[in-house]
Amino acid sequence: MAKSIPRSSTIAALDVGTTKVACFIAQLGEGGELQIAGAGHHRSRGLRSGQVTNLDEAEASVRAAVEAAEQMSNIRIDKVFLNMSCGTPQSTRVDVEMTVSGHQIRDTDVRRVLDHGSARYDVNDRELIHCIPTGYSIDGGNGILDPRGMYGEKLGVNLHLVTAAIGPSRNLNTVIDRCDLDIEDRVVSPYASGLACLVDDEKELGVTVIDLGGGTTSIAVFLESQVVYVDTLPVGGNHVTGDIAKGLSTPVAKAERLKTVYGSVLQSPADARELLKVPLVGEDDEDSANEVPKSMLVQIVQARLEETFELVRSHLEASGVAKMAGRRIVLTGGASQLEGVRDLAELMLDKQVRLGRPKLIRGLPESLSGPAFSTALGLLRYGLREHVVKPDHAAMAAAKKKRSLGLVGQWLRENF
Ligand SMILES: Nc1ncnc2c1ncn2[C@@H]1O[C@H](COP(=O)(O)OP(=O)(O)OP(=O)(O)O)[C@@H](O)[C@H]1O
Ligand SMILES: [Mg+2]
Structure with a gap:
């Protein structure tokens, strides 16, 4: 199949869910907006609670979804933004401080402190999925969003690290590899779902997204426009x-x-x-x-949903983010369509609850705009952000002539 669209203007998202695999192919419009070019989904086989249990079956499901999206769009994809539900993704918060000896803080200082912090996930059987700076400090003074250009003796950063068990994650990578696809980036499922169905004010003021899927229930807490906590429960x-x-x-x-x-x-x-x-x-x-x-x-x-929300509540309380997360909950995922689930969540979690569907994207068929597609469409939004700040190498070379910031700057923009 001929590649009719330059690769850099195409973003592909692959949600390997427990009950369905969904693939969306989007193109960037002239104004940088997303436009769906193709979509495909297929019933999942060989997966349980977000984890691959049979490589051959999982490969066949992924291939079927990807091929359907490719056929519809007439675009062949070779890399995807992929969701991670496997390997029990977990959040760790890390605070690190490094000396900058009183000089003006540069990109390299910020990079150094971030590298230092991300190296702290020293658990052998887990790998780092996300490293998200949630705030900086200079000489102990918190609340700094961008320390570059400022002066101080010590630069600190609060990091939100998300890690996952290596074994299940390698199995998923194997499936993707067998389908002749590269992974452009991985995003934990509830983070992606949040990007799809939250409005900016919710993310800024504090909100908890609960994605009620088929084999998992996953949670992401957003505050001050950053994701500050994620968790996955093996029940759905x-x-x-x-x-x-x-x-x-x-x-x-x-x-x-x-x-x-x-x-x-x-x-x-x-x-x-x-x-x-x-x-x-x-x-x-x-x-x-x-x-x-x-x-x-x-x-x-009712009994199963009560048990699920009880688990959600205890995980949020144990994480210490329950208070920070504010009073708002957004429920999404296929199982959020169960009648009465919003009222039960409100009752059990004692918060304001709304049902979240993915925000509209041009060209999205009505049949694929339901809450079961939040993760996949959130992956596209994540991909859009990455493409805007991380263009491909040719585009990057051209852009570099215009910009004074180098590659470190690219990386920094992605994290601010
Ligand atoms: N109308 C509906 N009412 C109630 N439940 C529904 C409805 N439609 C779908 N579901 C349920 O939603 C679940 C699938 O949701 P979803 O597609 O979000 O899961 P998934 O992404 O494949 O799985 P996971 O995220 O757990 O890996 C199934 O258990 C299905 O029974
Ligand atoms: Mg899902």
Whole structure:
């Protein structure tokens, strides 16, 4: 297939989720805005709770999604912005200080202090996914957003490091490699979801994004426009389906349908009277289907969601960011479509909750604009930011003539 668009104007996002793989290919418009050129998604196989469990099956799912997006856009992609749900991504906050001997702080000083801080993730079996400066200090005075050009003896930085276990991350890399794709950058899933569905004021004032996926529930806290905490729990909508299948002795596919059509996390008085036909596992005969009150289904769904939000609450409290994060929660991900989930979250987490769909991007088909696509569309937004500050080498050489900042400056712009 011919490459009809220069690579530097194309951004590709790949969300390898537990229930679906989604691939979006976008082009940059003249004004630097995103325009969707192609999209494809395919049911995931060979993944569980965000982790690859079967390389061949996962490869086939990724290939199918990518090929669909390539066909639609007539663009062949060779690198992607990839989400990370595997390897239990975890946040660590690190504060480091280095002497700058009273001279004016330069790009190289900032780079040195950041390198010093990121080298602190000294856990052998984990790798660094993100290194995000959340604030600087000079001689102990905090609240500095950009220290370059200022004077002081000691330069400090507060870093938010996100690490993930190496083993699961290598397995995911292998799948991507087998699909003949390079990874342009990796972004933890809830961070990407936040970029897709939060408005700037929320990110600035403090907000918690909860992405209710199929095999995972992931959390990202944003404050002062930076992501300050991420976490991933190995439980999601598929566990709800599994509970229904077990609780009502029905096949998984029927349980999934019962969940999406009748499922709710809030009981209503009429639920006890409403009877649902529930086919039994192993019985093909429609007549042998059970009749079950809807209240039983709701009870099962409710129990799992209560447990999930309880886990979210305890993780947020243990992280120490619960207070910093403010009173606002945005729920997204496929399972956020369960009826009543917003009210339950409000009740259990004692915050203001809204449902978040990805912000509109030109050319995005309506069918792919739901909350299940927040991560994938957030990857595009992350990619857009990277492309704007990190053009390819040819473009960079041209740009360098115009700009006085060198490569370190490029890197710094990305981090301020
Ligand atoms: N209308 C709906 N009502 C309730 N649940 C739904 C609905 N549509 C999808 N879901 C659930 O959403 C889940 C899938 O969500 P999503 O596509 O965000 O997951 P994923 O990204 O593949 O997985 P993960 O992020 O956990 O790796 C499934 O459990 C599915 O049953
Ligand atoms: Mg997901």
